[in-house]
Each structure stands twice: as C-alpha cells, then as structure tokens.
Amino acid sequence: MCGEVVAALTPRAGEVLVDGTFGAGGYSSALLAAAECQVIGIDRDPTVQAHADRVSAANPGRFRLLAGRFGDMDMLLNEIGIQGVDGVALDIGVSSMQIDQADRGFSFQQDGPLDMRMSDQGETAADIVNTRDEAELADIIYLYGEERRARAVARAIVAARIEAPITRTRQLVQIVARVVRATPGINPATRTFQALRIVVNDELGELRRGLVAAEKLLKPEGRLAVVSFHSLEDRVVKHFLDRRCGKQTGSSRHLPQATVAARAPSFELLHKGALAPTDAEAAANPRARSAKLRAAKRTAAPAWPDDDMREAA
Known part of the structure; x- marks a missing residue:
C-alpha cells in the first residue's frame, strides 16, 4: 500500500518525514520521489544497510538511516537534533525481504534455523520452544497466534523436544502439522510461527511505543500512516487512534461522563476506518491481501501520557 501511504503523508518540499520500518527502502524511496523532502529511515535489522546506501546515493543529502527500534x-x-517531524510511516511486522531469507527463520515454507529475530540480539524462537513450559507455550500460541489448537500444539512441542532440541523451521512445521488440520491455502504452522515471531521481537510492545513516540514527534498538521497485517496489530492502532481522536473506548455507558478523564484530541482521522489494498495490488502481491492502513493528522494538543497505551495491552 505504498501509494496510499504516500497519499496519506502528502510529502511537501522542505518537510522531514520518518520511515520507521525502513526494510528494503520502498516507502523511503517513494516519499523522496514525491517531493523535495528529507526522510529519516529507522531499522533494527543490520542487513538493511545496503538498501540504505542505495537510497542515500540516489537522493544525496536527503536520506539518513538510523540503526535502532522505531519505538525509540x-x-x-x-x-541528531530533530525534535519535530512532518510525517511518520510505519509498516508493521516482518518484511518480505526477511521472509525470503531462509536463514532468518521466519518462513515455514523454507527450512532454516529457528531464529526469527529482526535484529541480531536477544532470544530466538528456538530458545522459546525449547525452554518455556507447556502452559506458557500454549498461552503464547493462543494469544499471539490466535491458534485454537494452541494447547495441542504446545503439548506436541514439549513431547518432541524430549527426543531432540527443536532447532529448525522444518522441524517445527512438521510438529505443528501433526495436530493442526490443514486448510486450503493456509499452512498449519502459520499461526504458531506468527505467535513466536511476535514474542521474539516484542512486536506489539514495539508498536505501542512507536505510536506514542510518533505522537510526541509529530508537529501540528503532521501525518501518521500505519499499515498492519493482522488483527492484533490493527486492534492496537485502532485503539490508539480512537482514543487520541477523542472517542471513548472501553468506558461504561453507565458511568457519569465526569469519571472519564477529558483530554484534548491529539489526532484527527484522515479517513474513517481502515483502507484495504486494491484488488490489483492484492493480486500482484498476495502478501498484501490482509493489509490495513489507518492514518491521522496531528492536532496542536499536547501528547497524551505514555501510560494511556497500557489500556491497549
């Protein structure tokens, strides 16, 4: 949904925009082509440097990559001396580039080490499946993968690791396939892989921190565009924007309005609800089929307290 993101951010000459999930540089390149603006890319994955060098060479003096997490x-x-920006783009989750690299361990279609880290630090998916107890594994797979057979999958993992450590993606796929029925077009391990990837990279926590950070950085009239790919992510984004736009979420209609803390809205929605990819894009890029774009414009109101996002947990 690159075109829709650029349209939402409406780059203008002289503006500073943030591509918080740089990846292979698709959004950054499109934003730089749209106007004589500057783009700051952010990515925790050290392997993206070659893409950053390419974008920088094509746009002298207008692009810079910062190594780190978009939540920061x-x-x-x-x-680097920048206290305010005019736009922030976020494309949540694993990138196609990472999925296509078998040695990163994200793909259930290729055999590789069971890693799944977006950076080169922290525990791997193999660490989780080989050390967490059955109950914790079941919770992870159910909560973050929305897998109805989570208990059976966890039980199968624990039984399998007694025989030998689970270190490869193919091993895990085969274990899950024993207890999860295949459905047309969906690999039985899809939801289990999603759950492990989210936990390994703290993706939902990172998303919440990123939304709060963007709220602090954006100038009045600055734009935020967030693309998510599954319901857990979209729920966090929707909650954040609903709250920041003044919609009371999670409050009881039986309580007096005075009991709900009144804050000036810090965002205005750019369009109602989430935009979906066009049929043409979904056909050309099947991975984009589940994408949802939500976008909003910053008001002049102060940023809300950080701890407000705990309600989205």
Whole structure:
C-alpha cells in the first residue's frame, strides 16, 4: 500500500518525514520521489544497510538511516537534533525481504534455523520452544497466534523436544502439522510461527511505543500512516487512534461522563476506518491481501501520557 501511504503523508518540499520500518527502502524511496523532502529511515535489522546506501546515493543529502527500534524514534531523532517531524510511516511486522531469507527463520515454507529475530540480539524462537513450559507455550500460541489448537500444539512441542532440541523451521512445521488440520491455502504452522515471531521481537510492545513516540514527534498538521497485517496489530492502532481522536473506548455507558478523564484530541482521522489494498495490488502481491492502513493528522494538543497505551495491552 505504498501509494496510499504516500497519499496519506502528502510529502511537501522542505518537510522531514520518518520511515520507521525502513526494510528494503520502498516507502523511503517513494516519499523522496514525491517531493523535495528529507526522510529519516529507522531499522533494527543490520542487513538493511545496503538498501540504505542505495537510497542515500540516489537522493544525496536527503536520506539518513538510523540503526535502532522505531519505538525509540523520539530519542533517536533527538540525538541528531530533530525534535519535530512532518510525517511518520510505519509498516508493521516482518518484511518480505526477511521472509525470503531462509536463514532468518521466519518462513515455514523454507527450512532454516529457528531464529526469527529482526535484529541480531536477544532470544530466538528456538530458545522459546525449547525452554518455556507447556502452559506458557500454549498461552503464547493462543494469544499471539490466535491458534485454537494452541494447547495441542504446545503439548506436541514439549513431547518432541524430549527426543531432540527443536532447532529448525522444518522441524517445527512438521510438529505443528501433526495436530493442526490443514486448510486450503493456509499452512498449519502459520499461526504458531506468527505467535513466536511476535514474542521474539516484542512486536506489539514495539508498536505501542512507536505510536506514542510518533505522537510526541509529530508537529501540528503532521501525518501518521500505519499499515498492519493482522488483527492484533490493527486492534492496537485502532485503539490508539480512537482514543487520541477523542472517542471513548472501553468506558461504561453507565458511568457519569465526569469519571472519564477529558483530554484534548491529539489526532484527527484522515479517513474513517481502515483502507484495504486494491484488488490489483492484492493480486500482484498476495502478501498484501490482509493489509490495513489507518492514518491521522496531528492536532496542536499536547501528547497524551505514555501510560494511556497500557489500556491497549
């Protein structure tokens, strides 16, 4: 949904925009082509440097990559003397580039080490499946993969690792396939892989921190565009924007309005609900079929307290 993201951010000459999930540089390149703006890319994956070099060479003086997490974008930009920006783009989740690299361990269609880290630090998916107890594994797979057979999958993992450590993606796929029925077009391991990837990379926590950081960074009239790919992500984005746009979420209609803390809206929605990819894009790029874009414009109101996002947990 690159075209829709660029349209939402409406780059203008002289503006500073943030591509918080740089990846292979698709959004950054499109934003730079749309106007004589500057783009700051952020990515925790050290393998993206070659893509950053290419974008920088094609746009001298207008692009810079910062190594780190987009959840820390306010601190990362403050360190280079930028306190406010005109737009922030976020494309949540694993990138096609990472999925296509078998040695990263994201893909259930290729055999590789069971890693799934977006950076080169922290515990791997193999660490989780080989050390967490059955109950915790079941919770992870159910909560973050929305897998109805989570208990059976966890039980199968624990039984399999007694025989030998689970270190390869193919091993895990075969274990899950024993207890999850295949459905047309969906690999039985899809939801289990999603759950492990989310936990390994703290993706939902990172998303919440990124939304709060963007709220702090964006100038009045600045735009935020977020593309998500599954319901857990979209729920966090929707909750954040609903709250920041003044819609009371999670409050009881039986309580007096005075009991709900009144804050000036810090965002205005650019369009109602989420935009979906066009039929043409979904056909050309099947991975985009589940994408949802939500976008909003910053008001002049102060940023809300950070702890407000705990309600989205």
